[in-house]
Structures are given as structure tokens and as C-alpha cells.
Amino acid sequence: xNAATTTERPTAPAPESGPNTAVRITPAATVxxxxxxxxxxxxxxxxxxxxxxxxxFMPIMFAGLFVFVFGNSMSDGGxxxxxxxxxxxxxxxxxxxxxxxxxxTLNTDIEKGIFDRFRALPVARSAPLIxxxxxxxxRYVLTVAMVLIVGFAIGFRPESGLVGLVAAxxxxxxxxxxxxxLSAFMGLLLRTPMAVNIFGSIWMFPLTFASxxxxxxxxxxxxxxxxxxxxxxxxxxxxMRGLLLGGPVAEPLLWTAGWTLVLTAIFFPLATRAxxxxx
Amino acid sequence: MTDAIRxxxxxxxxxxxxxxxxxxxxxxxxxxxxxxxxNGSGKTTMVRILSTLLLPDEGRATVGGYDVVTEPHQxxxxxxxxxxxxxVDEELTGTQNLVLIARLFGFSRPGARARAAELxxxxxxxxxxxxxxxxxxxxxxxxxxxxxxxxxxxxLLYLDEPTxxxxxxxxxxxxxxxxxxxxxxVTVLLTTQYLEEADQLADDIVVLDRGKVISxxxxxxxxxxxxxxxxxxxxxxxxxxxEVITIVEAVSGAExxxxxTTANAAVTDRAVLPEVVRRLDxxxxxxxxxTLRKPSLDEVFLALTGHPADDVPGGRDxxxxxxxxxxx
Ligand SMILES: Nc1ncnc2c1ncn2[C@@H]1O[C@H](COP(=O)(O)OP(=O)(O)O)[C@@H](O)[C@H]1O
Ligand SMILES: [Mg+2]
Numbered sequence: 053x054n055a056a057t058t059t060e061r062p063t064a065p066a067p068e069s070g071p072n073t074a075v076r077i078t079p080a081a082t083v084x085x086x087x088x089x090x091x092x093x094x095x096x097x098x099x100x101x102x103x104x105x106x107x108x109f110m111p112i113m114f115a116g117l118f119v120f121v122f123g124n125s126m127s128d129g130g131x132x133x134x135x136x137x138x139x140x141x142x143x144x145x146x147x148x149x150x151x152x153x154x155x156x157t158l159n160t161d162i163e164k165g166i167f168d169r170f171r172a173l174p175v176a177r178s179a180p181l182i183x184x185x186x187x188x189x190x191r192y193v194l195t196v197a198m199v200l201i202v203g204f205a206i207g208f209r210p211e212s213g214l215v216g217l218v219a220a221x222x223x224x225x226x227x228x229x230x231x232x233x234l235s236a237f238m239g240l241l242l243r244t245p246m247a248v249n250i251f252g253s254i255w256m257f258p259l260t261f262a263s264x265x266x267x268x269x270x271x272x273x274x275x276x277x278x279x280x281x282x283x284x285x286x287x288x289x290x291x292m293r294g295l296l297l298g299g300p301v302a303e304p305l306l307w308t309a310g311w312t313l314v315l316t317a318i319f320f321p322l323a324t325r326a327x328x329x330x331x
Numbered sequence: 332m333t334d335a336i337r338x339x340x341x342x343x344x345x346x347x348x349x350x351x352x353x354x355x356x357x358x359x360x361x362x363x364x365x366x367x368x369x370n371g372s373g374k375t376t377m378v379r380i381l382s383t384l385l386l387p388d389e390g391r392a393t394v395g396g397y398d399v400v401t402e403p404h405q406x407x408x409x410x411x412x413x414x415x416x417x418x419v420d421e422e423l424t425g426t427q428n429l430v431l432i433a434r435l436f437g438f439s440r441p442g443a444r445a446r447a448a449e450l451x452x453x454x455x456x457x458x459x460x461x462x463x464x465x466x467x468x469x470x471x472x473x474x475x476x477x478x479x480x481x482x483x484x485x486x487l488l489y490l491d492e493p494t495x496x497x498x499x500x501x502x503x504x505x506x507x508x509x510x511x512x513x514x515x516x517v518t519v520l521l522t523t524q525y526l527e528e529a530d531q532l533a534d535d536i537v538v539l540d541r542g543k544v545i546s547x548x549x550x551x552x553x554x555x556x557x558x559x560x561x562x563x564x565x566x567x568x569x570x571x572x573x574e575v576i577t578i579v580e581a582v583s584g585a586e587x588x589x590x591x592t593t594a595n596a597a598v599t600d601r602a603v604l605p606e607v608v609r610r611l612d613x614x615x616x617x618x619x620x621x622t623l624r625k626p627s628l629d630e631v632f633l634a635l636t637g638h639p640a641d642d643v644p645g646g647r648d649x650x651x652x653x654x655x656x657x658x659x
Contacts, residue, residue, distance in 0.1 A: 071483040072437035073408050088434050092423065099422040099463055165418035169479065172382045174407040175435050 073174040082176035089170070089183020093157075094190055106150075107191070111198040115142050118266065119206060126267070132207065139203035140220060140292035141265035144285060146195045147228045148260055152252035154188045154232045155239025159248045162240070162330060181327050185232060192228045196221045210296035220292040227288045227308055230315035233323045240326035264289050284311035333396060335360045335487050335518040336381060340390035343376050343542075350376040352542040353390065358487075358520055358535075363513065365533025365550075366522040373542040374522035375415055378491045381520070382412045395486060411480035415491040415522075417472040421465040425456050425475055428464060429482055436483040450478040454508070470501035477508065488512060490521045494528060506531055527625065530554070538635060546635045555599060556635060562603060564611070565593040565620035578610045592619075597626060597634055 074081045097103050118138050123131025161167050161184070170180045200208070200217060210216050235252055242248045262280050263269070269280035280286050287307035294301035336358035343351040350373045358364040368374050379385040381392055383403035391398065397405040420428050426447050433443035451460045454474040459467060464475060473493065480488060490509065494502040509532050512519060523529050529536045530550045538546040538553070546553060562583060566575050569592050576594045580587040582603050583596040604623055611618065626634070 071433075073483070074437070075405075077404060085435060088431060092420070092427075092431050095427055096422045099424075164421075165414050165416050166420055168384055168414060169412070169418045169432075170435070171384055172407060172410065172412040173432065173435050173483070174404055 077174075077176045082179060082182075085175040085179035086182035086186065089179050090186040090190075091183075093183050093187025096187075097191065097194075103191075106153075107194055107198055111142070111146050111195065112202050114146065115139065115199055115202040115206070118142060122266075135203070135206060135208055136210075136297060137293070138266065139199065139208045140296055141289045142203075143196045143199040143220070144224050144227075144289045144292060145260040145265055146199055147192045147224050148231060148285065149253065149256050150188075150192055150195050151228055151231045151235045152249065152256065153191070153235075154184065155235035155237075155242075155248045155252050156245050157188070158184055158236055158239035159242065160245045163245065177328075178324075181236075181324070185236065188232060189225065189229065192225060192232075193221065196224060211298055212296055216296045220295045223291045223295065223305065223308060224288055226312050227284065230312035230319075233316055233319035237319050237323040237326055240323060240330050259283065259285050284308065284315075287311065333360065334358060336364070336392065336394055336520065338377075338381065338390065338392035341377070341380060341387045341392060342389035343373075343380060343385065344388050350542055351380075351387070354539070354542065354544055356537050356544065356547075358518055360518050361513075361516055362534040363509070363519040363521060363532050365529035365536040366520065366539055367524070367526060367529045367536055368522070368539035369524055372539040374539060375491055376542075377539070378412070378414075378489050378520070378522060382410055382489055383407055384412075408483075409486045411483065411485035411488045413473075413477050413480045413488070413490050413493060415495070417469075417476040419464045419467075419472055419475050419479065422463055424463055425451055425460045425467075428475060428479060432479050432482045438482075446482060450481060454478045470497060470504065473497065473501070473505065474508070477505075481512075485517065487518045487520070490519060492522055492524065495524060502528075540635075560598050560601070560623050561626045562596050562598045562607065563593055563620065563622045563624065564595075564607065564618065566611075567617040567619045571616050574614060575611070575616060578607060578614070582606050582610065598623070 097107070115138075119131055119135045123134040127134040127137065158181075161180070167180050171177065176182075200221075212219075235248075238252050239248050242251060258279075262272070262276055263283045263285035264280060265285060269277045269286065271277075272280060284307070287304040290299075290304035291301055291308050293299055294304060334357050336356065338354060338356045341351050341354040341356075342349070354373070354377060356364070356366075356377075366374050366377060376385065380387050381394060381399060383399050383406050386400060391400065393399065394406045395409040397409070399406050420431075423431070426444075429447035429450055430443045433446045434440070438446055448457075448460075451457050454477065456471060456474060456478070459471060464472065467475065477490075477493070493509070494505050497505065506528070509519060509521065519532075521529075521532060533550060536547060536550055536553050537544055546556060548556075562579060564575050564579055566572055572589060572592065572594060576587040576589055579594045579596045583598045585597045587594050587596045589595065601623065604621075608621070
């Protein structure tokens, strides 16, 4: 805690050895509490075998299976050309599925009374939510990185190099930020972690498959192609492809930004309201 | 000295029931206030309001002089809370759980580590300090939860049913811990379903029933009202039960109750036992059973309220965790 904060207790112990809580919650305190709770969220990655498996094994499996099972049939250029097409898509898909975890974790923490513990402490009310979201943003980045590493291992070498990789990651993170509020809202609205998991992931299948993630939407029946064209995931994946492999970027990026804005505008207020009511 | 807690006319309604129906309560600084009541009587709701987790619908409460509704942050700086369900972070180690809370309280990094080590030591968790709390036994979790609520050196500690579900050994350990806290000058509000626990630990007891305070006073006053023990007499010949009841009432001075075969009455003095035996003998009534036992909470309630503790519509079953929390 910074030097400006004081304690009102008559026998204030030295800050080194004692509590030193702010008389008022300042923005600086909110940031500090949020950071501590982000640290808490990240500590769990190490300790949870399921998470480590989800973060490593899933991308390896998805990238490996799609590239080598479908590769040669999907593209005249052989599996290598399908690999280049699909790695950005798998990165996006993995992150989109990872957002479901945000709602599940929130729900679990509330149900177990962990958030009650934090809320009875002299910390900023929004800190547990901030910690949960920021911690998950780090998870999303790790997910993208893992897919790209797997891609690299099987020969994915985007023309745009590191700049392209960073830019493509930034784009999918932008979208994930918007989407995680939807997941957070479900996590705060639904009763059990199981329900959050089911209702959260059900949408993810049409969203990621009926898009340009795995195939060109032009080859879909017209009604599905129409859906795929407006599907935000298509725009995210197209932007990433543009940035990594070359191709139009501006238009899909604009759509991606628009969708992110819409998602955030709707679900950020809903989620924070549900948080205030429930947590 | 001012009172640590002052609550007046607290009312809390949930969708279709009234959890608190106007509760007044005072906790003296440095003392243990026991809130005694059966499942569903409103104990947890009370604790949640006093720890700023829930807003009352009516009434007001101050903690350490601060209003729980308008000055929640000041209240949170004074209190420690150990909820009914140990809310430790399962995937974090014992140390990490405590360091996190110490850091949130503004301890420096080394200060937080030192505080965590000190509390782990105090609660005999040093050996398990580096293990995920997921691997802890029920008793260890409760102790870690309690340690977590003491990190910020609270002036006031809430313990919501700290021993429910613990085996007798862990329960005794927990009692010792609570007694130890008092030496530190911490005011404690403890909720319990066990008369014996309130008797052992509390300086003052408030009895809660259906969201209302139905009795309060020192453990001795309460026991005088409810009887410390129950005399139970079963005649060999059930036909003589009425005579037995008359004798039991005469000796105990309390209203007798009976089942098909047995007469019961609350007694405060063990000396009634030989007296009852003598009178039964005089009447030539042979006995199948004669016992003096601790009253169950039901009997205490019956004595205090005139109705058993478990005849409330909506059920008194242990509420599942999800019902205990605020949902809307
Ligand atoms: N979040 C809630 N929603 C609806 N009813 C609740 C909620 N919390 C408590 N109740 C009800 O309020 C009453 C008092 O509950 P509680 O305070 O948990 O009692 P205790 O802790 O003494 O067992 C119970 O009937 C319970 O079902
Ligand atoms: Mg309770």
C-alpha cells in the first residue's frame, strides 16, 4: 500500500508487520487489489492439472488433427497449405472456447463463498471481478501462443513474421475481451458451474464451425454461408489471416472491432450489474 | 467502552420468507456473544448483514461504531469472517491463501509471508503450508479459514457455526482456539446450533428462532429458564405413567411432558434424582428406566418457545450451500 494510506486504529502497527488498509478505496487501491487477485487467478494455472492439459494438449490435438486429417483433402496445395489456412482459425477457436472458462470460474468462486471472503475484506468491490477477467486474459494469450507454437513446430512460417503474430494475437484478444463479458454474465446468472459450462459452450460450436475457421464459407449452403458471413468469428479469423498470410485486413478488422464494441456494450453492463447483485 | 455491535430492528426478507423479523442485538466489546438457533432461524443472514455482505431491508446496525450500510468499508477494516462453509481457495496452498489476504490488507511482501507463517504455526498447519488446500481434511480447512479471517488482526470476529460437521476431537480443538482468541482481546460473535457450545464459549447468549430473538442473557440465566438437564422416567407398567408425571412435576417444579411410555421434565438441580426415586418407591412404582441427560436443542426450544425447533413450514433441513447465499 502506498505511503498516503493510513490506518485509524490507535495502535497502528508498522506497515511492515501489520495491516495497513486504506481509509477510503482509492483508484490506486483498486488497481493494487485487482492486481493481487489477478495473481491469485494465475497461481491456479500451475496447480490445476486440468488447466495445464487444456492449455497444452487441446491446441496440440486440434491443430494436429485438423491439419493432418483434413489437410490433404481440403486443399489442392496439400496439407501444408491447409495448415497455413487453419492455424489462425484454430488459434481463434481455442480462445473463443477458453472464454467459457471465465464464466465457469466466476460461478465456482461465488458458489464456494470465495468472493464472500474477499467482499468482507476492506478491498475494492470490483477487485475480484477485475482479477478474474485479467487472469483469464493471460490464459487466452497463453492459448494463442500454444497454438502458434504447435503451428511453428509443424512448419507454419507466416510471411509477416513476429509483427504479424503479435498483431494477429492482439486482434483475437480484442474479440475475446468482448466475448468474455458474455461468459461472465452467464457465470453470474446461472446457478451451477455445470450449467454455465453447458450453456456457455453450446453457442461456441455454431459460432466457430459456421465461420471461415475451417473452410471457405462460399462452399457452404447459401443459408449457412449467409450466417457465416456475418458471424463475428469469420471476421476475427479473416483479420488474423490477413495479418499473418497477407490479404485484406481493414474491412474484417472494422467488423471485428464493431462486434467487440457491441458485445462489450451489451454484456459489460449486464455482467457488472449481475456481479453487484450476486457477488 | 462502546459496544462492538449494536443492531436494532433488523429485518431481512427473501422472496417468500422472512429470514429476520426485527432483531435487536448487542455484543459487548471483548466478550463472546453466542447466537443460538436451529437451522433456518436466521443466524447466517444475521452474520452476513453484520459483515456487510447483505443489506438489511429494515433496521440498522453498527459495528465498532460504523454503520454497516453507509460505511461498509470502515466495518470491513474491523472484522474477520469465518463463514459457515469454509471458503478457502482450494487450488492455492495454505501459505498462498494467507499471503494473498495479508497483501490485500496492505501488508508488505515480507510482512505478509511472516504473518502467514505465524498463523499457520498457531493453527498447526505449518507442515501442510505448502500443500494445496484441496488436500486438507475438514478440520484443517476450518482452521485455515479461521486463520484467514485473523490475518488482518480484526477487532471483531464472526464465526458462523464453526464446529458444525466437525468430529468431537476437532470440535474441542476449535473451542480451545476460540478461547485463545479472547486472550487477544478480540470480540467474537459465534453462531451455533448447540446449547453446549454456547454454554462453553459465550458470555452472553441470544436465542434466535424464526428470525426473532426469543430469549437472551448469560448462559446461567438461560439454563435456569430452560433447565440444564432432562429427567426421564419410564415406569415398568405404562399404566402408571400419569402418577409418574405427577411425581416428576412435583419434584422438578417444571411442567412434565410425556411420550407413550416415558415422562420428561427439565431440571436444574441434580439433587432431584434421589428425591424422585424415593417418592416412586413410596408409591411402589417399579422402574424400567431412570435417566438424567442433557437437553437437546429441541427441548431447550420447547422450554423457551413452547414449540419444538423443527415444526416450521418450509423445513429446517440443513439448507444446501446454494440457498444460503444471496441470489437476487
Ligand atoms: N439467499 C436466500 N434466498 C432465499 N432464502 C434464503 C436465502 N438465505 C437464507 N434464506 C432463508 O432464510 C432463512 C434463514 O436462513 P439462515 O440465515 O441461513 O439460517 P441459519 O443460518 O440460522 O440456518 C431460511 O429459511 C433460509 O431458507
Ligand atoms: Mg447458517
